Amino acid sequence: MKILVADKVSPKGVEYLRQQPGLSVIEAYGSSPEQVLELVRDVHAIIVRSETKITAEVIAAAPLLKVVGRAGVGVDNVDVEAATDRGIIVMNTPSGNTIATAELTFTHILCGARPVPQAAASMREGRWDRKNFSGGELFRKTLGVVGLGRIGGEVAKRAQAFGMRTIAYDPYLAPSRAKAMQVEGVSLDELLARSDYITVHMPLTEATHHMIDEAALAKCKRGVRLFNCARGGIIKEAALIAGLQSGQVAAAGLDVFEDEPLAKDSPLRSLPGVTLTPHLGASTAEAQESVGIEVAEQIADVLQGGVIRNAVNMPSLDAAALKILGPYMELGQSLGALVQQLGPKQIASLNITYWGRVVDLDANAITRAIQRGFLRQISGETINYVNAPVALKRLGVQSKVLKSTDEVDYTELISVEAVAPDGSSAAAKGTLVGKTGKSRVVEINNREVEVEAVGKLLIIENHDQPGMIGYVGSLLGRDGVNIANMSLSRMEPGQTALMVINLDSEPSAATRAELKGNPAIKLAKFVQI
Numbered sequence: 001m002k003i004l005v006a007d008k009v010s011p012k013g014v015e016y017l018r019q020q021p022g023l024s025v026i027e028a029y030g031s032s033p034e035q036v037l038e039l040v041r042d043v044h045a046i047i048v049r050s051e052t053k054i055t056a057e058v059i060a061a062a063p064l065l066k067v068v069g070r071a072g073v074g075v076d077n078v079d080v081e082a083a084t085d086r087g088i089i090v091m092n093t094p095s096g097n098t099i100a101t102a103e104l105t106f107t108h109i110l111c112g113a114r115p116v117p118q119a120a121a122s123m124r125e126g127r128w129d130r131k132n133f134s135g136g137e138l139f140r141k142t143l144g145v146v147g148l149g150r151i152g153g154e155v156a157k158r159a160q161a162f163g164m165r166t167i168a169y170d171p172y173l174a175p176s177r178a179k180a181m182q183v184e185g186v187s188l189d190e191l192l193a194r195s196d197y198i199t200v201h202m203p204l205t206e207a208t209h210h211m212i213d214e215a216a217l218a219k220c221k222r223g224v225r226l227f228n229c230a231r232g233g234i235i236k237e238a239a240l241i242a243g244l245q246s247g248q249v250a251a252a253g254l255d256v257f258e259d260e261p262l263a264k265d266s267p268l269r270s271l272p273g274v275t276l277t278p279h280l281g282a283s284t285a286e287a288q289e290s291v292g293i294e295v296a297e298q299i300a301d302v303l304q305g306g307v308i309r310n311a312v313n314m315p316s317l318d319a320a321a322l323k324i325l326g327p328y329m330e331l332g333q334s335l336g337a338l339v340q341q342l343g344p345k346q347i348a349s350l351n352i353t354y355w356g357r358v359v360d361l362d363a364n365a366i367t368r369a370i371q372r373g374f375l376r377q378i379s380g381e382t383i384n385y386v387n388a389p390v391a392l393k394r395l396g397v398q399s400k401v402l403k404s405t406d407e408v409d410y411t412e413l414i415s416v417e418a419v420a421p422d423g424s425s426a427a428a429k430g431t432l433v434g435k436t437g438k439s440r441v442v443e444i445n446n447r448e449v450e451v452e453a454v455g456k457l458l459i460i461e462n463h464d465q466p467g468m469i470g471y472v473g474s475l476l477g478r479d480g481v482n483i484a485n486m487s488l489s490r491m492e493p494g495q496t497a498l499m500v501i502n503l504d505s506e507p508s509a510a511t512r513a514e515l516k517g518n519p520a521i522k523l524a525k526f527v528q529i
């Protein structure tokens with residue numbers, strides 16, 4: 001399988017990939033968009049930093065593509081939606097460049113306090129100017145961190161070492177986590193009003209775009225100092241320029257810009273009090289080695305059928321999680337496949353319920369396995385854990401997931417129900433048995449059964465009358481189809497009975513037609529799961 005390394009990453013990462021059996025590497029740095037379209041035609045994986053754009057067009061031009069790996073955090077150069085639609089995994093390396101970026105941010109903060117770059121430039125010009133470059137101290141000043149994630153947290157830690165008060169705004173962070181970092185969680189307005197220094201560390205999203213604009217700056221102390229080493233556009237550049245010109249903003253340190261590379265004539269380049277770096281947050285030898293090796297290992301794992309780590313468009317499964325969730329995912333996939341074949345073709349909703357031990361697990365991966373099992377019957381191999389939820393949505397099917405705390409007869413139980421627009425439905429429940437966690441179907445259409453949830457199943461609903469088991473057994477025998485296991489159930493004697501038979505091979509069309517033609521048989525369905 002072929003991997004395109006489209007941006008320069010650590011040679012150690014590339015070397016790791018070259019050493020993997022069955023993997024080959026093409027290195028092509030600085031390619032034009034047209035060249036990228038050519039290069040991706042027969043590749044299974046692409047590795048990028050931030051230069052190469054993996055657009056919907058690139059994804060469409062890469063029919064074999066399975067995974068895009070970003071050696072870094074932000075995946076804004078990858079069209080994740082288009083990749084997800086095609087079932088392509090997009091993964092990043094979220095922690096490899098945290099320290100590098102936190103240290104660069106802190107460098108900017110220090111330069112915001114003390115005009116070192118300006119003083120250094122004047123020395124290069126041959127001057128000895130001790131009047132124009134005095135600064136302030138960080139000690140006892142307040143740093144407002146917007147986005148207290150990996151990098152924001154590391155910046156806060158460094159600020160505390162300098163004796164700064166640290167406050168943060170992060171609506172998604174548990175208050176206990178901020179407390180553990182000795183950071184005071186506040187509202188955005190309070191952060192703007194109290195901070196002497198403000199640094200932003202979130203992804204660029206609709207919510208964060210221009211979060212710091214004219215109105216936000218007006219709420220700040222006069223002489224506030226602003227820093228952005230996250231993504232251009234979180235701080236509105238026009239507002240920042242106006243703020244610097246008016247004196248509302250005393251200093252700014254920026255590593256990222258609304259348009260990169262920054263325009264040659266941007267006013268930001270010439271405003272005093274501003275320190276700019278050309279998106280260098282992750283540019284340390286240590287960070288590049290770390291993200292380069294990490295992305296190479298992650299890509300190799302995916303291509304070699306191993307664990308999936310740091311996927312941004314599906315739940316990540318490391319080996320430990322896979323060990324626990326794997327059996328449930330297999331059961332879920334079987335139940336999904338079974339219900340799809342049993343139920344109405346067109347459905348309005350796919351309802352999943354979890355009971356017992358499974359309730360305490362991260363059910364996202366199991367839910368995707370159920371959806372994948374269901375959809376594979378319709379859309380085949382193009383459906384995987386990545387695109388199953390969007391594919392279901394595209395079909396207009398609602399997904400309902402419930403974790404129930406009600407008592408059940410099993411230590412864990414999963415129910416999958418497909419409901420048609422007219423309210424008719426098909427349902428199956430399953431559990432895991434034994435030490436190895438074998439999948440068992442324990443209920444079909446509200447009737448108790450006990451069959452292995454794998455392979456070929458014949459499901460027969462018949463009138464409960466003598467001779468039916470013998471009739472079905474000899475019919476299959478005549479067809480040369482061996483019965484591996486059989487489960488019988490009925491509600492009331494003499495009414496409808498359910499026979500579920502594990503078969504070693506598929507019955508012929510003639511046998512199936514004969515079963516369907518028998519007036520005592522209401523339903524005869526062969527399913528493969």
Ligand SMILES: NC(=O)C1=CN([C@@H]2O[C@H](COP(=O)(O)OP(=O)(O)OC[C@H]3O[C@@H](n4cnc5c(N)ncnc54)[C@H](O)[C@@H]3O)[C@@H](O)[C@H]2O)C=CC1
Nearest residue numbers: 073074147148149150151170172201202203229230281282
């Ligand atoms: N300059 C550079 O070279 C680099 C830039 N970055 C960028 O830094 C940013 C942060 O990276 P990490 O700390 O690793 O990410 P992270 O995911 O660990 O942290 C992001 C934090 O932002 C918070 N957040 C999200 N939306 C928010 C909102 N509307 N308001 C306030 N907080 C919000 C999240 O809850 C999370 O705690 C990313 O945009 C990343 O792309 C990362 C590495 C290098």
Ligand SMILES: O=C(O)CCC(=O)C(=O)O
Nearest residue numbers: 049050072073074282283
């Ligand atoms: O690869 C780079 O240098 C950019 C790093 C970055 O912006 C990120 O990881 O989000």
